Amino acid sequence: MHHSRTQAPTANELAASPFVVHALNLAWLQSQPDDPNFRHEEGGWIYLNLNTGEMTTLRATRGGQTSVNLSHPPHLTGAVVVGKFHTHPNPSWEGWEPGPSASDDIVNERDGVPDLIRADDGIYFSGPERRRGGLWGEPGFPT
Amino acid sequence: MRQTMRQTMASTILFPVGRSISSDQSLMIARTDAEAAYRDLSSYRISIALEDGVWQVDYELKESDAQGGGPHYLIDARTGQIISKRYEQ
Numbered sequence: 455m456h457h458s459r460t461q462a463p464t465a466n467e468l469a470a471s472p473f474v475v476h477a478l479n480l481a482w483l484q485s486q487p488d489d490p491n492f493r494h495e496e497g498g499w500i501y502l503n504l505n506t507g508e509m510t511t512l513r514a515t516r517g518g519q520t521s522v523n524l525s526h527p528p529h530l531t532g533a534v535v536v537g538k539f540h541t542h543p544n545p546s547w548e549g550w551e552p553g554p555s556a557s558d559d560i561v562n563e564r565d566g567v568p569d570l571i572r573a574d575d576g577i578y579f580s581g582p583e584r585r586r587g588g589l590w591g592e593p594g595f596p597t
Numbered sequence: 598m599r600q601t602m603r604q605t606m607a608s609t610i611l612f613p614v615g616r617s618i619s620s621d622q623s624l625m626i627a628r629t630d631a632e633a634a635y636r637d638l639s640s641y642r643i644s645i646a647l648e649d650g651v652w653q654v655d656y657e658l659k660e661s662d663a664q665g666g667g668p669h670y671l672i673d674a675r676t677g678q679i680i681s682k683r684y685e686q
Binding site for chain 1: 666
């Protein structure tokens with residue numbers, strides 16, 4: 455490893471990264487939150503290049519109104535998954551829960567990386583504080 | 598004998614007052630409400646349980662790999678009224 459980072463970034467560090475915030479905001483816009491007939495979840499993965507320390511995001515296949523599948527991140531050479539992100543486009547003012555569902559929490563704990571969830575009232579966290587087991591292990595999820 | 602009818606909170610579904618509603622009736626109450634919020638309920642598995650006079654109706658995603666959520670209800674088994682509901686996503 456040529457960069458100085460020895461630990462995976464925390465969920466808070468990811469949420470403070472302009473690069474990640476940009477990816478979240480783009481996913482949010484593409485979720486069509488203002489269109490009740492076409493609102494849908496978008497999401498993807500956040501990678502850390504172990505040689506350069508640079509972060510990259512990849513997007514998952516578009517989700518449905520209330521779900522998205524982030525369980526199969528593509529492998530990037532020299533990089534590990536340090537986080538996931540997805541959107542909750544259904545509005546809290548209509549009675550929708552903006553934060554993580556029980557299913558979100560279960561899947562994120564299983565996958566072992568933090569998940570940043572963009573909703574209409576902010577960003578929520580789910581899963582571990584940072585990639586479980588550090589920057590070592592499998593290139594996808596650490597499990 | 599004519600029975601008094603009561604309108605539930607969920608919709609215009611009417612049930613006789615004075616006896617408990619069945620599991621099928623509570624499922625109908627939940628589904629009527631859920632269909633107004635969720636565009637498609639075909640991706641959910643439904644579970645129902647009666648405890649302490651309350652029907653608990655939960656819609657869970659069939660796809661175990663996916664992240665998301667469905668509607669969850671507590672329905673008064675005597676009146677058919679929705680006591681609480683939660684729209685997960």
